[in-house]
Amino acid sequence: MDLHMNGGIGEASYASNSGLQRMGIMKTKGVIEQAVSDLCRNNVNFPKTLVMADLGCSSGPNTLLVGSMVINAVTNTSLEMGLKSPEVQINLNDLPTNDFNTIFIALQELQGNTTNGKMRDVHHQPSCYFTELDEVNKGNIYLSSTSPESVSRAYLEQFQKDFLGFLRCRSEELMAGGRMVLTLAGRTTDDPRVEESNRLWGPFALALQDMVFEGLVEEEKFDSFNLPQFTPSPTEIMNLVKMEGSFTIDHLEIFDVNWEAWKIMKNDNDASKMKEADDGVGHGVAKAIRAGIESLVANHFGEAILDDVFMRYGKCITDKRSNKENQSLVSITVSLTRKCDI
Structure with a gap:
């Protein structure tokens, strides 16, 4: 079985037909922000790196929505505590047939928004890295010496x-x-x-x-x-x-x-x-x-x-x-x- 959401940004794509899911994600915004805040504040040492995994990330705008929430929560918490933001690593995980190309094209827009928006203060702007988890056997069609x-x-x-x-x-x-x-x-x-x-x-x-x-x-x-x-x-x-x-x-x-x-x-x-x-x-x-x-x-x-x-x-x-x-x-x-x- 080859199960995956429709890729691209066309009329029948998941990206263009996932408003209901976006609404559900938005309802979790407060919970995510509180979880990030508690994580940062309750550690004896303020974290230097935070790692997030989006399991079943699919493609389209919703994929980066949760990541944006985490980045903003990290930024706001760092500002409130007067500390430098930790590095944020966001791992995007899904089936190999998922449309990861569309996701990484959309990253350019996200990076532009975070550079020109509220996160202008470099001291509090986290370094953010988006990656695919190793389950994606990119560049290979079999188990090879370069496979993760x-x-x-x-x-x-x-x-x-x-x-x-x-x-x-x-x-x-x-x-x-x-x-x-x-x-x-x-x-x-x-x-x-x-x-x-x-x-x-x-x-x-x-x-x-x-x-x-x-x-x-x-x-x-x-x-x-x-x-x-x-x-x-x-x-x-x-x-x-x-x-x-x-x-x-x-x-x-x-x-x-x-x-x-x-x-x-x-x-x-x-x-x-x-x-x-x-x-x-x-x-x-x-x-x-x-x-x-x-x-x-x-x-x-x-x-x-x-x-x-x-x-x-x-x-x-x-x-x-x-x-x-x-x-x-x-x-x-x-x-x-x-x-x-x-």
Whole structure:
């Protein structure tokens, strides 16, 4: 499910249709001001930094309304106490598909208002920083080396939930002593953000980024797209099997699958002879991946980009082949036995 408020500032946007919510926020103004005042006054040491998190901030004018209330409350309290205002950090948190771009454009207007309005006194004007919380995997479409720690944690927690649920369901289907063999994409390292886990997705991200630069794909669409894949380590698999408790592990093995398996091959008028087509491995990988994720890409970006993006993807794969270390994918096979019912 892709649930988020309509972005932008058009007629059907959340920004243009959230007056009721704004009214509700305004009714909390006194409570917010009192909370900020009490926080500042009741501390032994006047705070140097105040951190606020808006959980479910959405987009539009309401997003910055609460932040403005906090800033004003901090300013007024500092003036009353004759002290320098603390730094204010406001973290804006929502689903990755939220329209954060519109929010940050609106920040320019807010900063102008606070500079030219009541907060002219620099001594009492708080330094204010608006940020997105780390759950936004900006600039990435997968779990990469530049992904925030919180994104890595979110991917891991989702995998744990899904894998435990999978084992639980299979345990109900198998009789005692029944066997199950699983083969899945994995990794050999402890860190899920290393390139080893994402050799397929780096070139795909490059293809999308090129289309962003050329204006063919919206940047916000790119930033809000996250591939739902987590490659576990053997230790993570063993720990989850133990945690679920219905199976014992008989065998666990790690092996590589070379991209050569995805060559586009054709007959050469001889059933015993095959040769690689001109478009080679890159096109073969692109076709194989397209078969698996086309619906996901089309649902997020629209069908119009499909041929272009996967053609570019194939070329990126071909260019990446110059590095021989990038031509294999890590897989894990684990053999399990259903325990006898206790």
